[in-house]
Amino acid sequence: MPYTLVSFHAHPDDEALLTGGTLARAAAEGHRVVLVVATTGGAGSASREVLARGPLAHQRQAELERSAQLLGCARVVWLGYQDSGMPAAPSAAAPAAFAAPAAFAAADAGEAALRLAEILRAERADALTIYDPAGGYGHPDHVRVHQVGVRAARLAGTTVVLEATLDRGVLRRALRIVSRLPGVPAGFDPARVAGMYTPREALTHRVDVRRHARTKRAALAAHASQASADAGSGLRLLTVLLRLPYPVFRWALGTEWYVEHGRAPGQPLLDDIFASLTR
Template sequence: MPYTMVSFHAHPDDEALLTAGTLARAAAEGHRVVLVVATAGGAGLASSEVLAEGPLARRRLAELHRSAEALGCARVECLGYGDSGMADAPSGAADAFAGTDPEEAARRLAELLRQEQADVLTIYDPAGGYGHPDHVRVHQVGTRAAELAGTAVVLEATVDRRLLQRVLRAVHWLPGVPADFHPARFAGAFAAPERLTHRVDVRAYAGAKRAAMAAHASQAGADTGRRTLAVLLKLPRPLFRVLMGREWFVQHGRAPGRPLIDDVFAGLP
């Protein structure tokens, strides 16, 4: 039976890093996938060369649509809030998503969930993964919107923290790896393995996931050096498939169990 999944993110490119394989898999299996971002990402880091080409937000929305096409998404929406920037480098935008009324934003998202008759909503964990203010707000707004709309399944897109730490310890010292890949930066980020409910196998969709990442070219580098997307896209394809071939979620209201669930639509009638 086909279902509808709405995947809610803070900025263009977030969908590629955390949920791209799951979205591509759902679309390939015949489900309707709707991608929603709160902001156009106008405060994102980018090189001076990219910034000289015109408004970053406009470019990032175009990149979002290319990513969505690669993943098979049926609809793309931007709520139009301002990118808040990082906690230690706020954008100062008057309409910054992190400073908006969460109830008002939740009502807007809930209306979209009702329009789509969404069965599944993906958001982030309460800490927003690694603490970005807009990611924290995605959790708050998404949780409330699902309550208002009566969406059956709410999944926090995350990463297995223990596995992430192992990978970072193995690679952070390699030449060309950004300094912010240091394990200490992510010591409390994302989800402890005992909280996880889902581990979705997306190895068969690694090509679509890689294409989604590549679509966000403006976020691959900055004047200060390479960024996460650039590092991941440099991986040989077989290694990319191994490292990026699983995606993790925590489902609201479901007790963690073993083995972890591989199907984001599990339990729906």
């Protein structure tokens, strides 16, 4: 039975990094896949050459449309908020401030949830992907995706809500391998992810997307602006991933991880994001 999956993301390229294989697999299996993106990623970084071509937000929109096409998405919806950027760590005395008044992280969560709920109802969504409560690595827009997504699913009655995340232990092992490759900057130190994403014991799904690894890689490559960097600025994450030999890429990114709301963690982890519906 075909289902409708709505995948909610903060910026262009997030869809490919965390859920690209899942979206490609769902589409290939005959399900309807709808991609909802909160911002155009205009606060992202890029090389001077890329910025000289025109507004970064416009370039990233076009890149995401190409990525969505490769992944088999039937529809892309932009919510139109501004990218909040990644501010310095706030304190009690100086909370995070966002330069853009329309920044997604500063937007009214209730209003954004109503907008997303309208899409869920219109699509008769069976499942929704969001991020974990900490937004994986703490980006304020990713945290907002979690908050808005939870509220929208409740409003729309979408019963299956899946937090896209990473297995923290697997991530550390992968970074140990990647950090040994020539030319990889010190920023890929495995110790940096000690408190990020999700420990294995809290996960519910381990989705095998190795058959769709080439599609996922192509979707990542579509976000060319985010693989650009000026001389001396160090390698970007996307650059490192796209430089991996394909067998290493398939091993490192051939599994995608989720926590399903209302489902107790257990072993073995589920491979089917629609398992609760088919049951």
